[in-house]
Amino acid sequence: xxxxxxxxxxxxxxxxxxxxxxxxxxxxxxxxxxxxxxxxxxxxxxxxxxxxxxxxxxxxxxxxxxxxxxxxxxxxxxxxxxxxxxxxxxxxxxxxxxxxxxxxxxxxxxxxxxxxxxxxxxxxxxxxxxxxxxxxxxxxxxxxxxxxxxxxxxxxxxxxxxxxxxxxxxxxxxxxxxxxxxxxxxxxxxxxxxxxxxxxxxxxxxxxxxxxxxxxxxxxxxxxxxxxxxxxxxxxxxxxxxxxxxxxxxxxxxxxxxxxxxxxxxxxxxxxxxxxxxxxxxxxxxxxxxxxxxxxxxxxxxxxxxxxxxxxxxxxxxxxxxxxxxxxxxxxxxxxxxxxx
Amino acid sequence: xxxxxxxxxxxxxxxxxxxxxxxxxxxxxxxxxxxxxxxxxxxxxxxxxxxxxxxxxxxxxxxxxxxxxxxxxxxxxxxxxxxxxxxxxxxxxxxxxxxxxxxxxxxxxxxxxxxxxxxxxxxxxxxxxxxxxxxxxxxxxxxxxxxxxxxxxxxxxxxxxxxxxxxxxxxxxxxxxxxxxxxxxxxxxxxxxxxxxxxxxxxxxxxxxxxxxxxxxxxxxxxxxxxxxxxxxxxxxxxxxxxxxxxxxxxxxxxxxxxxxxxxxxxxxxxxxxxxxxxxxxxxxxxxxxxxxxxxxxxxxxxxxxxxxxxxxxxxxxxxxxxxxxxxxxxxxxxxxxxxxxxxxxxxxxxxxxxxxxxxxxxxxxxxxxxxxxxxxxxxxxxxxxxx
Numbered sequence: 001x002x003x004x005x006x007x008x009x010x011x012x013x014x015x016x017x018x019x020x021x022x023x024x025x026x027x028x029x030x031x032x033x034x035x036x037x038x039x040x041x042x043x044x045x046x047x048x049x050x051x052x053x054x055x056x057x058x059x060x061x062x063x064x065x066x067x068x069x070x071x072x073x074x075x076x077x078x079x080x081x082x083x084x085x086x087x088x089x090x091x092x093x094x095x096x097x098x099x100x101x102x103x104x105x106x107x108x109x110x111x112x113x114x115x116x117x118x119x120x121x122x123x124x125x126x127x128x129x130x131x132x133x134x135x136x137x138x139x140x141x142x143x144x145x146x147x148x149x150x151x152x153x154x155x156x157x158x159x160x161x162x163x164x165x166x167x168x169x170x171x172x173x174x175x176x177x178x179x180x181x182x183x184x185x186x187x188x189x190x191x192x193x194x195x196x197x198x199x200x201x202x203x204x205x206x207x208x209x210x211x212x213x214x215x216x217x218x219x220x221x222x223x224x225x226x227x228x229x230x231x232x233x234x235x236x237x238x239x240x241x242x243x244x245x246x247x248x249x250x251x252x253x254x255x256x257x258x259x260x261x262x263x264x265x266x267x268x269x270x271x272x273x274x275x276x277x278x279x280x281x282x283x284x285x286x287x288x289x290x291x292x293x294x295x296x297x298x299x300x301x302x303x304x305x306x307x308x309x310x311x312x313x314x315x316x317x318x319x320x321x322x323x324x325x326x327x328x329x330x331x332x333x334x335x336x337x338x339x340x341x
Numbered sequence: 342x343x344x345x346x347x348x349x350x351x352x353x354x355x356x357x358x359x360x361x362x363x364x365x366x367x368x369x370x371x372x373x374x375x376x377x378x379x380x381x382x383x384x385x386x387x388x389x390x391x392x393x394x395x396x397x398x399x400x401x402x403x404x405x406x407x408x409x410x411x412x413x414x415x416x417x418x419x420x421x422x423x424x425x426x427x428x429x430x431x432x433x434x435x436x437x438x439x440x441x442x443x444x445x446x447x448x449x450x451x452x453x454x455x456x457x458x459x460x461x462x463x464x465x466x467x468x469x470x471x472x473x474x475x476x477x478x479x480x481x482x483x484x485x486x487x488x489x490x491x492x493x494x495x496x497x498x499x500x501x502x503x504x505x506x507x508x509x510x511x512x513x514x515x516x517x518x519x520x521x522x523x524x525x526x527x528x529x530x531x532x533x534x535x536x537x538x539x540x541x542x543x544x545x546x547x548x549x550x551x552x553x554x555x556x557x558x559x560x561x562x563x564x565x566x567x568x569x570x571x572x573x574x575x576x577x578x579x580x581x582x583x584x585x586x587x588x589x590x591x592x593x594x595x596x597x598x599x600x601x602x603x604x605x606x607x608x609x610x611x612x613x614x615x616x617x618x619x620x621x622x623x624x625x626x627x628x629x630x631x632x633x634x635x636x637x638x639x640x641x642x643x644x645x646x647x648x649x650x651x652x653x654x655x656x657x658x659x660x661x662x663x664x665x666x667x668x669x670x671x672x673x674x675x676x677x678x679x680x681x682x683x684x685x686x687x688x689x690x691x692x693x694x695x696x697x698x699x700x701x702x703x704x705x706x707x708x709x710x711x712x713x714x715x716x717x718x719x720x721x722x723x724x725x726x727x728x729x
Contacts, residue, residue, distance in 0.1 A: 015564055022564075026573070029580035157658065157711035159665050162685060162704050169694045275571030279666055283689075293572060294670065297579040309572055316567050 001328075008324065012317055016310075017075075019317075020088070023309045024071045027302045034097040034300045035063055061095065061303070074306065088310065094303030098296070103307045107289060111311065114277065114288040117211070118315070120204050121273050122266070124212040125219055132216075133223035137231065137258075138250065152217035160276050161283045164210040168284055171206050207284055211276040215269050223258060230254035256330075263330060266323035270316045278312075379643050386724040393720020396713040403710060407523050411481045414516035415494050415502055418679055420479065422501070422511035425451075429462055430506040430699050437469050445471045446502055459696065470500030506699035508687055517679055518703050524680035526710065528595050528664040529657040535599025536606055537653055543603065544610025555611070562604040570601055574663060577601075578672040587678040594673050598660045609652050613645035647725035655718035658711040665707055681707050 035058045042050045057063075060080065062070050072078035074094065076087020086092045093103040136145040171177040183199045230236065231254050239249040281290030289308045296305035377385070388394060406413060422428075431446045448468050451460035473495040480490040496502035505514040547558040577597045581590055617623060617640075626636050667673030668682025669689065676683055681703040687693070688700040 015567065018564055019568065022568075023576075026576045026580065029577070031582070153712055153715060154708070156715060157708045159662055159669070159685070159704065159707060161666060161669055162688070162701065165689070165691065165694055166701070169691055271567065271569040274569040278569070278571050278575075279670070282670060294575060294672075297575055297672075305576065309576060312569050312572050313567065316569060320567060 004328070005325075008321055012321055015317055016314065019313045020075055020310055021071065023306050023313070024067075024074060027297075027300075027306045027309070028067060028070075030300055033063055033302060037300070038097065057095065057097065074303065088307070093307045096296075096301055096304040098299050098301040098304070103304050106304060107292060107308065107311075110287055110289045110292055113286070114281075114290075114311075115315075116200075117204065117207055117277055117281070117286065117288055118270075118273055120208045121212045121215070121277065122269075124208045125215045125269070125273075128212070129216045129219035129223060133220045133227060134250070134255065136220065136224045137227035140228065148220060152220045155213035155217035158213075160210050160214060161279050163213065164206065164280045164283045167206050167210060175202075177202050177206070207277070207280055207286060210284075211273060211280050214276060215273055218272075219269070226258035226260075227254060230257045260327065260330065263323055263326045266319060266326075270319035274312050274315060379647075383647050383724045387720055390720035390723060392716050393724075396716035396720070399709065399713045400717060403522065403706075403713075404526060406519070407526060408484070410520050410523050411483060412491065413493050414513075414519040415478065415492060415496055415504075416513040416516040417479045417481065418512060418517040418520040419677065420512060422507060422513070424511070425501060425503065425507050426511045427460055427509060427697050428501075428503050428507040428511070429697075431501065431503050433472070433504070442469060443471055445469045446497060446500060448500055470497030470502075472497055472502060505702045506697070508697075508700060514684070514699065514702055517684055518681065518706060521679040521681045521684055521703065522706065524591065524674065524678060525661060525664065525682070525707075528591070528598070528680070529660045529714075531592070531595040532598040532602065532660040532663075533653050533657050535596060536602040536656065537649070539599070539603035540606025541610055541649070542607075544607035545614065547607065548611040548614030558607065558611075562608055565601065565604045568601075570663070571666065573601055574598070574667055575670070575672055578667055587675060591674060591678065594664060594667060595660075598663050602656055602660065605656060606649065606652060609649060610645065613648055614641065617641050617644055647721070651718055651721035651725045654714055654721055657718075658714045661707065661711055661714075 035054050039051055039054045039058070042054060062073050062080070065073075069078055072087075073080055074087050076085050076089035076092070078085070078087075080086055088094075093107075095101075096103050096106045099106045132148050136148045139145055183196060183203060231250075233254075236249060236254055239253070240246075244252075277288060278290035278293060280286070281288040282294055285291065289311065293305060293308040293312075295301075296308065428449070428451070431449065433444050433446060435441060435444060437445065447464045447466050448470060449462045449464045451462045453459075454461050474493065476492055476495040477490045478492040478495040480488060483489050494502070503513050503515070505518065507513055508517070543558050543562075547555040574597060577600075578594060581593045585593065623636060623640055626640055631639075664673055664680060665682035665685060668675075668680055669686050671686060674680050674683050684703040685701075685707075688697075688703075693700045
């Protein structure tokens, strides 16, 4: 187990390194950069002091250096002008030019709110899709099965941002949930209290539903298919023939077997959920990293955008690791560290 | 130990020679089934899947629209009707005061409500404006070549026909949706073509060569699949130069969608190739002395092609939705190009949901097309394995 874990961690590190290079290339793709644009603008306004500051930042972050050196500096494998290694690896997330503050301060709260939203969605997806999938599979071609399948398909086909908009509108009209954000504006800057938590939970409902719907639909379809496959197998027939109660005959083995691909799927599910959360956050103006990312991409605030892309990639990579570990724990037949992969 | 089989009463063996021509086939159609090619079997199996067939027909209808967009749209999608800003949908009536008059609309006019700052439209039910069919309306250049002014349906003379209402500039939404069909539907096809080519190439390479090539491609696939699509789409579309013409942006967007979609297909190609190589019928063909190219062309390609087409069909919807999402965020296609996503961009605020809900209408074709592709893909996937 420990060897397997070590191997997985090393692969994860290599993956993240490659992703970081990819991310850097992508954020560098648009011609020009924030500081060059800013310096040109400041020059035209004749603000000498600001120009000097921008030029200092430019030097500090090596924007005048070749791209590969900028990249290595960003991740912290190349010394900055003072000769110190200070990059992502050392925990320095860089500087946001637009906000004129460290990236850490800009994204601070948004990071854990992103985590909260995504966690809520993952829990929601599992809580909802498992029972529905069991129902659909055990009562194949019943009305309930068709209804579940139909809702699932609608969930797959409706653009989530519009669904978000419509649901937000009705949540406000019917339940009086204030529009946008993750709390009532009254709680902004307030310390945590039960009321604030309740407000957070009330505001989590719409995003969770909207982001989760697509994922839930996919999960139900896959789980239903898995379970149907298992239910047709000989050992289920044997169990029934021996007189095992139907619930036990369902839950003891077929259900556990059908959970396998389900958990293996968390890895595939996460990128989708995070994509969804970015989009839906934009529409619902949730204070997650989504809106910050969009703004940063538009203004070429490269370290901010780069860090958020890295953060999002990290979430998925860690999610995949967790799903692999869960799978290994759940299914003893999966050999660890073997070359069977 | 001389054992005569015929002595045993329960084991009958006919002494006469066996004549294969005399035996009855197992089922009535089994002869046809045995002789049918795998494509034919796939088609037979697909045909049984009613929903998938219906979905296929709907899609054919949608795609058949594309060349005739200008002909079908009653208005020029860019034409502004200054007197009809945010006009609600007009309904078509057939009977007026108990008398059949054919399809017509009632005229409507707005009064500006000073308190709410909205245009309140009132319908004048006394006047009848009959629609015209196969008529001359606004002129356009058919396929950019022939100048003509024929339309399938025209608004009544000196009247209006806004079946889905108008937007903030008074442009007819129905015409805009119809002309958006062209871009929105081709995005999926062009994107899938890119993704299909890449997937086939890399998947084939990995499955065929194996070894370190396979390993490298596998790792690349894993990395690409672990990246959330949307942030990447955002980043890449933000990188498209702002001075590109709309057509270039369109190709840029489809390229981006295709570039990030191929890993799934490549993986399918690879695993199918590896699995099929071990199949009995491939070994049988080998033993019978079939050449490698014959095995690939006759036995492998037909078998995994159907699977590939099915999975490609299933990934078209995500591209259509992707285009919609990008355009909605203002990073995809931009006006004057009309696509469903661009239209939805205008319905982005809560005011649209509350006051002008008809602006959400472009969602309907999106849902219909995406659902149809999903059903079709499911049907194809089930049919892709005709021997199962």
